[in-house]
Amino acid sequence: MPVESGSSAAARQAKQKRKSHSLSIRRTNSTEQDRSGLQRDMLEGQDTKLPLSLRNNLLDLFSQIEREFENLYIENLELRKEIETLNDRLTAEGQTFEGADLAKGALKTKASHSTSQLSQKLKTTYKASTSKIVSSFKATTSRAVCQLVREYVGHRDGIWDLSVTRTQPVVLGTASADHTAMLWSIETGKCLLKYLGHQGSVNSIKFHPTEQMALTASGDQTAHIWRYMVQLPTPQPVADMSQQTPCEDDVDFSDKDEADGEVEGPNDCPSVRVATTTLRSHQGVVIAADWLVGGKQVVTASWDRAANLYDVETSELVHSLTGHDQELTHCCTHPTQRLVVTSSRDTTFRLWDFRDPSIHSVNVFQGHTDTVTSAVFTVGDNVVSGSDDRTVKVWDLKNMRSPIATIRTDSAVNRISVSVSQRIIALPHDNRQVRLFDMSGVRLARLPRSNRQGHRRMVCCSTWCEDNTSCNLFSCGFDRQAIGWNINIPALLQEK
Numbered sequence: 001m002p003v004e005s006g007s008s009a010a011a012r013q014a015k016q017k018r019k020s021h022s023l024s025i026r027r028t029n030s031t032e033q034d035r036s037g038l039q040r041d042m043l044e045g046q047d048t049k050l051p052l053s054l055r056n057n058l059l060d061l062f063s064q065i066e067r068e069f070e071n072l073y074i075e076n077l078e079l080r081k082e083i084e085t086l087n088d089r090l091t092a093e094g095q096t097f098e099g100a101d102l103a104k105g106a107l108k109t110k111a112s113h114s115t116s117q118l119s120q121k122l123k124t125t126y127k128a129s130t131s132k133i134v135s136s137f138k139a140t141t142s143r144a145v146c147q148l149v150r151e152y153v154g155h156r157d158g159i160w161d162l163s164v165t166r167t168q169p170v171v172l173g174t175a176s177a178d179h180t181a182m183l184w185s186i187e188t189g190k191c192l193l194k195y196l197g198h199q200g201s202v203n204s205i206k207f208h209p210t211e212q213m214a215l216t217a218s219g220d221q222t223a224h225i226w227r228y229m230v231q232l233p234t235p236q237p238v239a240d241m242s243q244q245t246p247c248e249d250d251v252d253f254s255d256k257d258e259a260d261g262e263v264e265g266p267n268d269c270p271s272v273r274v275a276t277t278t279l280r281s282h283q284g285v286v287i288a289a290d291w292l293v294g295g296k297q298v299v300t301a302s303w304d305r306a307a308n309l310y311d312v313e314t315s316e317l318v319h320s321l322t323g324h325d326q327e328l329t330h331c332c333t334h335p336t337q338r339l340v341v342t343s344s345r346d347t348t349f350r351l352w353d354f355r356d357p358s359i360h361s362v363n364v365f366q367g368h369t370d371t372v373t374s375a376v377f378t379v380g381d382n383v384v385s386g387s388d389d390r391t392v393k394v395w396d397l398k399n400m401r402s403p404i405a406t407i408r409t410d411s412a413v414n415r416i417s418v419s420v421s422q423r424i425i426a427l428p429h430d431n432r433q434v435r436l437f438d439m440s441g442v443r444l445a446r447l448p449r450s451n452r453q454g455h456r457r458m459v460c461c462s463t464w465c466e467d468n469t470s471c472n473l474f475s476c477g478f479d480r481q482a483i484g485w486n487i488n489i490p491a492l493l494q495e496k
Contacts (some may be wrong), residue, residue, distance in 0.1 A: 144436070144445035145488040146187060148453050149187045149471045151481050153268075155183060158478030161288075161415065164465045165212075169232050172465075173214060174482050175202040181216050182269070185232055186469050186484060188346070191269040192230040198222070200204040204288040208295045213276070215298055215457055217286040223300045224275035225312065279310050281317045290333045292340070292354075299340050301331035307342045309354075320442035321352055323362060330374040330415060341383055343372040349385055351397070367393050367403055374415040382439065384425055392427060394439055405441035415461040419472075422489060426473060428459035434475050436487070447475070455479050 048055065060185040106309035157178035165171050171192060172184040177256075181195040181202045195202075200219030207214055239433035244346050259285040284304035291298050292309075297318065301307045307328060326344045333340050338354040349372045365375075370389035377383055381397040382404075392413055393403035424444065427435045432455045434447040448454060457479035465472050471484030 026154040066106045069340040103149050106303065113382050123235060125238070145267060146445060146447050147486040147488075148448070148483060149486050150186075152184045152189050152484070153481045155180070155480045157201075158480060159476035159482055160201070161461045162474055162476045163205050163207055164461055164463055164467075164474065165207045166209050167207075167212065169230060170465070170467045170469060171230060171232075171484065172484070173205045173207060175205040175216060175475060176480075179218075181205050181214065183214075183228060183230055184482070186465070186471055189484075190233055192232075193228050194269045194271040195224075195226055195228075196271050196273045197224050197226060197275045200285075203286065204290075206290050208291055209293070210295060213295075215289050215291060217289040217300060219285045221280070221282050221286060221287050221302075223279040223289045223298070223310075225273045225277040225279075225298070226272055228272065267496050277312065277315045279315055281308050281310075281320075282306070287328060288330045288332075290331055292333050292338060293336055297493060299331050301328035301342055303327040305344075307331055307340070307352075309340075318352075319360065321350075321362075323364075324348070325352060329371060332374070332376045335379065335384070335420075339377065340379065341375045343375045343385070345371040347387075347389075349374060349375040349383075351383070351400075363400055365400055367395075370412075370496060373413060376416060376418055378418050378423065378439070379420050384416060384418055384439075384492075386416040386427065388412040392416065392425065392437070394425075394441065405439065407437050407441045407443075409435065417462045417464050419464040420466050424464075424487075424489060426462040426464065426475070428462045428475055428477070430458050432457060432477070434459055434462060436489070445487070447485060455483065456486070457483075459468060 022102065050058075061067065081291065151173065152172065155174065155176040155178050157176055159174050159176045161175040163173045165173070170186060172186050173181060173182050174184065179196070179200060179202060180196050181198075182191050183193040184190065185192055190193060195214070195216065198216065198218040198220055202216050202218050202222075204217045205214060211227075211231060213225055213227050215223065215225050241370050279298070282302040282304050284302045286300050286302050289298055289300040296312055297309060298312060299307055299309050299321075305322065305324050305327060308314065308317055309319040309321065311318055321340070324342065324344040324346050328342055330343040331340060340352040340354065341349055343349040344354065347366070347368050347370060349365050351365065353361045353363075365383070365385065365465040368385065368387040368389050368391065370387050372385055373386050375383055382394045383397060384392060386392045390409050390412055392407040392409070394405040394407075395403050407425075407427070409427065409429065411429040411433065414428045414430065416425060416427055418439075423439050425437045425439065427437065429435070432449060434449075434455075436444040436446070438444055455475065455477040457477050459475055459477040462473065464477045465474065469487055473485040473487050474480040474482055475485070
């Protein structure tokens with residue numbers, strides 16, 4: 001039988017004494033200390049290479065974490081009990097709270113607010129249901145009709161922007177992340193011309209008001225002005241792709257994404273490789289550009305937080321418009337006056353007035369809580385702004401303190417457009433939808449979208465065509481295609 005040495009016996013006795021001492025302390029401590037001490041004793045018997053002091057520190061930290069979680073759990077249970085009690089009181093009113101994230105002091109305030117929300121929701125639901133019943137007895141001509149007429153496919157990457165020429169021949173222009181801009185026949189969907197002069201993503205495209213010239217902005221920190229000459233092909237019969245689909249507002253057909261195959265660009269499309277004028281004053285991505293009225297000057301917006309005003313004939317920088325705190329996202333010019341509006345990630349947009357040659361003034365609009373993705377002029381004295389805060393606001397230039405209409409949506413809004421003749425706002429969304437509203441904020445329609453038609457990715461931009469063509473609205477997105485729509489909004493709906 002082995003005999004225990006004196007040193008090992010003394011060590012064992014000291015260890016037993018420490019254990020008995022710790023046990024006596026644990027009997028007088030709280031439940032948390034009981035658990036931590038038990039865990040410490042269990043780990044003491046395990047083989048480890050960690051120093052004892054480090055191991056004890058880790059055990060203490062784990063114990064503190066466990067206590068914090070336990071306190072949160074107990075507090076959560078108490079809040080749930082309070083919410084259940086409050087729900088019992090509100091059962092007679094038909095309102096209950098969901099979740100357990102209400103603060104104790106705010107329960108009464110939130111209760112009254114939620115009750116009013118329920119009342120409004122019931123009114124809206126009742127109104128919508130009765131409207132559907134009544135509309136079934138009306139003629140189909142009283143409903144908004146949205147027809148997908150044609151798809152313009154050929155880009156190898158997402159399409160950021162699109163525009164329609166303001167002179168004959170009327171063609172569609174697209175700007176893509178594949179470093180190209182393309183001109184399309186609206187009636188046939190055929191590519192007429194491809195511009196290859198940029199070294200970076202082409203972020204916007206705008207056409208000269210009277211001449212066959214295009215203005216493109218790019219991620220290569222430049223803006224290009226280039227001339228084009230196109231000949232329209234013979235129009236082909238329009239394929240009935242949607243069979244006069246009524247615009248839907250409440251039902252989505254499918255959210256399944258189709259696999260994006262490799263799109264082959266038009267091989268027989270002529271190209272332009274050299275710009276007539278190159279504008280080089282920005283120190284960052286040029287995100288947008290537009291022509292001032294008359295077409296003798298252009299304005300560009302950049303991620304260097306500045307907008308530049310150039311003379312087209314000399315390509316000289318006339319003004320540098322500074323003041324935004326973050327990157328610019330868009331710029332737009334008034335169709336009949338020397339006014340410019342710039343949008344920014346700093347949640348504001350600014351109105352620049354160049355009507356007086358001796359001085360230019362600036363006004364700041366602060367009405368959004370997130371990036372202002374675009375702001376555009378209407379024919380009158382209004383500006384319409386869209387934002388990542390999921391709202392669109394209509395402003396009166398004569399009263400900039402507050403918007404005259406606010407549209408709230410369920411998704412971020414990208415580059416919007418306003419129909420000159422019908423005064424309808426087209427909202428392209430991150431969630432692949434395109435919605436139509438009037439200037440007073442009343443919803444008119446939503447373009448149909450399913451896995452068979454419509455956009456399958458984020459919709460980046462929309463633009464209206466006021467000429468007598470088969471399509472009067474165009475949209476583009478990151479599914480590499482532009483779509484031409486025929487929108488028929490009866491006067492009855494627009495007057496509502």
